[in-house]
Amino acid sequence: MSVGNDAPGAWNRPPSGRAGLADPAPRVAFTAEQLAEARRLQSLYPDPRGALLPVLQMAQDAFGYISLPVEEYVAGLFNLSPAHVHEVVTFYTLFFREPKGRHVVAVCHNLSCHLAGAPEIVARLKARLGIEVGETTEDGKVTLQSVECLCACEHAPMMQVDDRYELGLTPEKVDRILEGLR
Amino acid sequence: MTAEKLLTRNFGRADSHTLRAYLESGGYTAWQKAQALEPAAITEEVKQSNLRGLGGAGFPTGTKWSFIPKHHTGPVYLVINADEGEPGTFKDRYLLEREPHALIEGMLIAARAIRAAKGFVYIRGEYVEPWRRFSAAVKEAYDAGYLGRGLDVVVHRGAGAYICGEETGLISSLEGKKGWPKVKPPFPAIKGAFGMPTIVNNVETICHVPHIINRGAAWFASLGTKTQGGTRIFSVSGRVRKPGIYEASVAITLRALIYELAGGVAGNGRLKAVVPGGSSAAILRADEIDVTADVDGLRNAGTMAGSAGVIVMDETVSIPEALMVVARFYAHESCGQCTPCRESTGWIYQMTKRIVEGRGRKDDLDTILDVARRGAGTTICAFYDGAVGPYISYIEKFRAEFEALIPN
Ligand SMILES: Cc1cc2nc3c(=O)[nH]c(=O)nc-3n(C[C@H](O)[C@H](O)[C@H](O)COP(=O)(O)O)c2cc1C
Ligand code: SF4
Ligand code: FES
Numbered sequence: 155m156s157v158g159n160d161a162p163g164a165w166n167r168p169p170s171g172r173a174g175l176a177d178p179a180p181r182v183a184f185t186a187e188q189l190a191e192a193r194r195l196q197s198l199y200p201d202p203r204g205a206l207l208p209v210l211q212m213a214q215d216a217f218g219y220i221s222l223p224v225e226e227y228v229a230g231l232f233n234l235s236p237a238h239v240h241e242v243v244t245f246y247t248l249f250f251r252e253p254k255g256r257h258v259v260a261v262c263h264n265l266s267c268h269l270a271g272a273p274e275i276v277a278r279l280k281a282r283l284g285i286e287v288g289e290t291t292e293d294g295k296v297t298l299q300s301v302e303c304l305c306a307c308e309h310a311p312m313m314q315v316d317d318r319y320e321l322g323l324t325p326e327k328v329d330r331i332l333e334g335l336r
Numbered sequence: 337m338t339a340e341k342l343l344t345r346n347f348g349r350a351d352s353h354t355l356r357a358y359l360e361s362g363g364y365t366a367w368q369k370a371q372a373l374e375p376a377a378i379t380e381e382v383k384q385s386n387l388r389g390l391g392g393a394g395f396p397t398g399t400k401w402s403f404i405p406k407h408h409t410g411p412v413y414l415v416i417n418a419d420e421g422e423p424g425t426f427k428d429r430y431l432l433e434r435e436p437h438a439l440i441e442g443m444l445i446a447a448r449a450i451r452a453a454k455g456f457v458y459i460r461g462e463y464v465e466p467w468r469r470f471s472a473a474v475k476e477a478y479d480a481g482y483l484g485r486g487l488d489v490v491v492h493r494g495a496g497a498y499i500c501g502e503e504t505g506l507i508s509s510l511e512g513k514k515g516w517p518k519v520k521p522p523f524p525a526i527k528g529a530f531g532m533p534t535i536v537n538n539v540e541t542i543c544h545v546p547h548i549i550n551r552g553a554a555w556f557a558s559l560g561t562k563t564q565g566g567t568r569i570f571s572v573s574g575r576v577r578k579p580g581i582y583e584a585s586v587a588i589t590l591r592a593l594i595y596e597l598a599g600g601v602a603g604n605g606r607l608k609a610v611v612p613g614g615s616s617a618a619i620l621r622a623d624e625i626d627v628t629a630d631v632d633g634l635r636n637a638g639t640m641a642g643s644a645g646v647i648v649m650d651e652t653v654s655i656p657e658a659l660m661v662v663a664r665f666y667a668h669e670s671c672g673q674c675t676p677c678r679e680s681t682g683w684i685y686q687m688t689k690r691i692v693e694g695r696g697r698k699d700d701l702d703t704i705l706d707v708a709r710r711g712a713g714t715t716i717c718a719f720y721d722g723a724v725g726p727y728i729s730y731i732e733k734f735r736a737e738f739e740a741l742i743p744n
Contacts, residue, residue, distance in 0.1 A: 232512070248461045264661065265647055266423070269574050303424070307423070307579070
């Protein structure tokens with residue numbers, strides 16, 4: 155594969171005026187193993203850029219969230235402008251541009267869940283966590299989101315906690331789930 | 337009327353997702369059979385079966401396959417739409433988790449028909465368990481030699497955006513861009529993923545293909561109506577006693593689906609309204625459900641079969657509040673490319689919200705109807721038309737309920 159951050163060009167360098175925007179973060183880079191995985195993913199697509207979403211997902215797992223330096227690093231891996239990567243990152247809801255809690259609780263507020271009491275579930279989550287939707291608890295444990303249909307409407311109301319779907323919620327069940335988070 | 341189960345026949349088995357279970361139920365025999373058929377013969381069989389796309393648009397599947405340019409010599413791609421996101425729909429989640437090999441076998445056959453050597457399966461990012469299950473099945477299929485000998489399958493995860501379910505938005509996303517739908521024509525069959533001819537099909541559509549090859553087009557066609565063959569999986573939610581998935585003939589009536597399969601209406605037990613095809617379908621009143629749930633039956637009823645997500649509302653449900661929730665969804669998910677869609681979805685949500693909060697104005701309802709009607713059909717993709725369906729139908733059919741909330 156010809157693209158890579160080992161073939162740097164002007165596009166790969168942060169514009170100088172932008173440095174102040176980013177955190178004074180340590181140098182962002184994948185481990186050799188992660189880099190090999192990114193290259194493997196790129197090789198699966200007719201155009202390596204097809205792997206942008208999966209590689210961004212990897213980057214988010216590796217670095218916690220997708221900061222501007224991470225965007226620039228990933229752009230370098232793809233021979234893309236940081237602006238393109240920024241546009242992509244800001245388009246999708248599963249990419250975090252700020253540090254998130256150790257757990258992400260995404261409660262569904264769409265129609266079937268609404269009909270089954272989602273507003274009550276959202277209220278319970280806010281009260282128990284002491285935060286608003288979109289916020290992270292002070293101890294960094296939980297980020298709360300309110301999201302569109304997660305397509306498990308037969309078990310409404312429901313929410314996603316990290317990788318897991320939590321189904322058939324009641325306020326009491328919400329309490330138990332929150333207590334189980336470490 | 338419940339018909340024989342095809343797609344869900346193995347769902348009772350705890351190990352239905354494994355290759356062993358799939359083989360025990362006759363799996364991969366259709367693929368064997370298909371390998372002896374000419375690609376054009378496979379497409380013809382699917383055409384004759386009257387299989388229609390089950391992702392939303394209801395387009396005849398065999399006809400779509402036949403649009404691949406005959407003399408194209410470069411690569412052709414098969415893309416499976418597993419970005420399930422239409423509110424009220426959850427069938428593809430079950431298929432990915434419980435019958436992943438049916439999708440793989442269907443892909444093998446479809447890929448032969450359209451001469452594709454590469455298939456992509458675009459799974460919504462939130463579907464972690466379905467993705468794990470499906471990926472494990474892909475690995476089994478490689479190890480057993482079904483994949484990797486003429487067809488390679490790449491499992492691709494989305495990153496959260498409803499619009500990536502729209503086939504050209506999905507293609508943009510697969511190409512590593514934001515999920516902006518593209519102007520058609522060119523249609524994907526001519527110029528799709530990575531600039532090559534591409535067929536995009538829904539998970540459930542492709543899961544039907546092995547059954548058609550095994551048992552014949554005529555048999556499949558006979559299960560449905562004159563213009564749509566087979567069964568499909570209805571996702572039933574909202575105020576019903578037994579929410580869940582129900583596989584039935586596409587010719588079942590909404591009434592039978594709700595009262596015979598889903599156990600009848602919950603809440604106060606009296607039906608008020610039904611959304612028959614995911615939230616983008618126009619709403620039906622309780623007296624409008626004696627219609628068949630096939631593509632043409634529901635089109636004739638002024639709504640659509642869509643993704644067969646059936647959302648049931650009893651008399652205690654506030655229709656204005658329901659519309660507000662639906663309008664919030666469209667406002668959030670508009671990709672922002674077309675002015676009418678971007679602007680109207682935002683404004684209409686704000687207006688429905690103020691109506692529900694008792695701050696509506698006298699002319700709000702007519703303004704919503706006017707704005708909705710003028711934007712319909714003017715946008716790059718069908719997303720906006722999918723928002724207009726509910727805006728207009730909720731208000732026209734339940735106008736008094738909205739008016740009662742607007743102060744004099
Ligand atoms: C806004 C919008 C969202 C859509 N979402 C989905 C979806 O989640 N899954 C799906 O299969 N089709 C979805 N579709 C339909 C696809 O554009 C396309 O018609 C379908 O994937 C084709 O497959 P089929 O012919 O097998 O149904 C959507 C369409 C629109 C306009
Ligand atoms: S209709 Fe809406 S969702 Fe579709 S392309 Fe236009 S702005 Fe995007
Ligand atoms: S409405 Fe909540 S999962 Fe579908």
